[in-house]
Amino acid sequence: MYLDRTYALPRHERPLYDLGLHLFAEHVMLAHQYQLRNRALAAVDRALASARDLESVPSSEIKSQLAGTAALFRALHLDAPVLSPHVVREARQTLARAAATELAVQMSDPAAYLDWIDAVLDREKVLAESMALAGAADVDAAVRNVVIAQHADVLLAGVPAWLLDGDATALARVMDRLASVNLLAPLVDQVGAWIAEQGCAIVEREAAKARGAAVPAIAGRQAAWHNPTGTVPMIEALLVFKQHVDDLVVAAFRSHADVQNAVKTALHKAMNVVKNKPAECMAKYVDEQLRSRRTVDEARLEQTLDQVLHLFRHVDAKDTFEAFYKQLLAKRLLLGRVTSMDAEKSMVARLRAERGVQSTEALDKMFADVELSDQLAKAFKDSRFAAQMPGGYDLSVIVCQSSAWPTLTTTVSALHGKAKGNGHDDDKSAPKPIGRLPEFMTRGIDLFSQFYATQYSGRQLAWQHDMDQVTLKTSFGKELDVALVQALVLLEFADMNAPPLSFTELHARTGIEPAELKRTLQSLACGKVRVLKKSPPPARESGGEIADTDTFTPVAKLDQVKKYRFRIPQIIPREVQQQDDEHTHEQVAEDRSLALQAAIVRVMKARKVLPYQSLLNEVISQCKFPVEASKFKLQIEDLTEREFLERDKDQHNVYRYVA
Known part of the structure; x- marks a missing residue:
């Protein structure tokens, strides 16, 4: 305008239009004790109340009324100082009453309340877009605080049921709603607690069944992992449960890092709630998968082994798993129960990657013994000794290094396959006789022993006939x-x-x-x-x-x-298997004692003087198994009595290494 260019702008005054709006706001809108302003705000309140009373999306008439009123406040520069704060206060009061009413009507049902929240947020979004407030973010924050943050406990109460049912959609909605008010941590804690509770229940329940203890029926709704049907129910249930959890982590929680960490912590707690038993069952489950069967799906087998390995990572008693795995692998190799040698070696390669070369050294020697025995069998058949074998009788022998193979029990075992004998070289111990062998069998054994002597001078075979x-x-x-x-x-x-x-x-x-x-x-x-x-x-x-x-x-x-x-x-007999398992656990305990003692001596030899707690911490960091404080204390006392260590004269909790 002409006056703006010639008068207002050179003098840095307001343009005429802006001046008019300012005067209107000062002398009309804000005059007479704010009567017009209050009437305008009351009109906004009525329009908002009408919109919130409707179950559907606000009508175009209501949206037009709100848009016009908001445009007036915006033109008068009264949006941020007046209208937006008023809408925030009104939303807090109105929606607080509405939320309380909704919860009372729905009996605090989490699913119904979640649906109501979504409806409220959708409606408030439409209203906010209609008004285009300067403080739209404040209004949205106020709405979410009232309907979500103040009643987060209602939503969290529904999480266990949604987790049990695998309702990824509901869980994703809850996660989005709680994350919008910075309350993701309680949800993560609840998810972790539920996983730990379910996982611990699986382990404790199946461990109790294995002991022959009475286990009460599961109350309420049951999931697939509650009724395993296989021969190793603990691991089968855990695998089904973990797959259920993994699917939810991806579908519901979009692989959120906090949720993944909570899952790891919960599974670690579950896998160690009962000492050693999960590790034992895991080895037996792998044995069942790798034992010979008519058909095998290589891809499915590899997938199963990977799933077991994921559980293995959460187990503290990895040495218990390795002890049982070694024993069961020995039986599979000796009894011809191997489904696929490639699968066997693939599993050992997985363990080597997880635990290091030293942990699988004996297993590699066992494979080497089997391969060498195949070569010996071919050489024996081509030798002059085979021609002296009794008619109608064929002999196949597996020669095992006693240092690499576990001590297998000399009791009844489920043995079948090709006709074989099992000899341990470099073992002078006399094997327990299983019975009186026929002459043709003893003749074949003598001939193979003579043949073996021509191949390896200075070695003797100790025959283990109970594995034949x-x-x-x-x-x-x-x-x-x-x-x-x-x-x-x-x-x-x-x-x-x-x-x-x-x-x-x-x-x-x-x-x-x-x-x-x-x-x-x-x-x-x-x-x-x-x-x-x-x-x-x-x-x-x-x-x-x-x-x-x-x-x-x-x-x-x-x-x-x-x-x-x-x-x-x-x-x-069940007692035979129980004795076998007990023997393996005893061997693991003995190996742990020796390793614990060696670690103490190694640390003290390097450090010379250490307080008790510092010594315990360093030993724990070196041991690849869970160190119990009571067992550690016993080893300290034993080493002190044997004069490897001594207490400091002035500080009772400080130990010195005795050279």
Whole structure:
């Protein structure tokens, strides 16, 4: 305008339009005790109340009314100082009452309240866009504080059920709402607590079942991990549970770093709530996956091994896993129960990457022994000793270094596969005899021993016959894969026309211990597949108990079995497996004691003088297993008595290394 250019601008005065707005605001809008301003604000309140009373999106009429009023305040420069603060106060008061009413009506139902929050936020967003307030961010913050932050406990109360049901959509919505008011930490804590609770329940429940303790039924809704059906239920349940959690971490929490850390902490707590048992079960689960079966999906097997390894990372008692894994691997190799040698070596490679080369050194030697034994078998067949073997008899031997292989129990085991003998070289100990071997077997063993002496001078073989397996050809056109102890019994019935043999006669002929012989006869005459006929017949109520007066005869045919070659499993008493497991745990405890003592001496030799707590901290950092304070104290006392250490005369809690 002309006056603006010639008068206002040169004198740095307000332009006429701005001056008019200023005068209108001062003498009209803000005059007479703010009557017009208050009436305008009341109109805004009525429009907002009308919009909030509607369940649907605000109408165009309401939006137009709000937009016009807000434009007036904005033109008069009264938006930031007057209108926005007023809308913030009004939103706090109105929505606080609305939230309380909603919670009362819905009985504080988290799902219903979450839906109400989303509806409120959508409506308030439309209102804010209509008004285009300068303080729109303050209004949004006030709304979220009232409906979300002040009632976060209602939303958090629904998290356990959503986690159990795998409701990723609801969890994602809750995460977004709580994150918008800086309350993500309580949600993360709740998620971690739920995972720890569920994981600990799985481990404790299955550990109690393994001990034979009574376990109460699970109350309320159940998930897939509550009812595992496999032979190693603890690990199966944990794998299902972890997959459930992993899916939610991605789908619901978008792999948020805080949630991932909470999951790791919770799983670590769960995997160590019961000492050593999860590690033991993990090794047995891997054994089940790697044992021979008809078909195997290599990709699925590799995926399963990766999943187990993820659990393995959370276990403190990794040495317990390694001890059981080594023992079970030895049995798979000796009994021909390997599904895939590539899969076996792949698992060992995983362990090597996790724990270092030293942890798998013995396992690598075991593989090397098996490969070398295959070469020895070929060389034996081409040697002059093989020509002297009894007719109809073939011998295959696995020669094991006693320093690399675990000490396997000399009790009954589920043995089957190719006919094999197992020898430990460099082992002068006399093996426990399993029974009286037939002459043709002893002849074959002598011939192989002579052959081995020509290959390795200065070495002796100690035969472990309780791990032997035999394949027998029968007169009814079948081949039987049996353990040596079963074969010794069946060979007594080679003559189909011979009279029945009693238990006492079989004991005298085979030299098998009575308890072992009874279990063997139960497997042959009372099992699902019966190759011997017991007289009197086994009674169902007695479970096929064998009496000293029972007699046995061979069956003439076996039509119910369609396979040409099949295995007859042995009966393994539970106490045998328990003793085997206890022996492994005892060996782990002994190894830990030696390693703990060595670590103490190593640290003190380097540091010379250390307070008790500092010594404990350094030893813990060096040991690859959980160090218990009580065990550490015992080792300190033992080393003090043996004069490796001594207490400082002036400071009782300080120890000195004695050179």
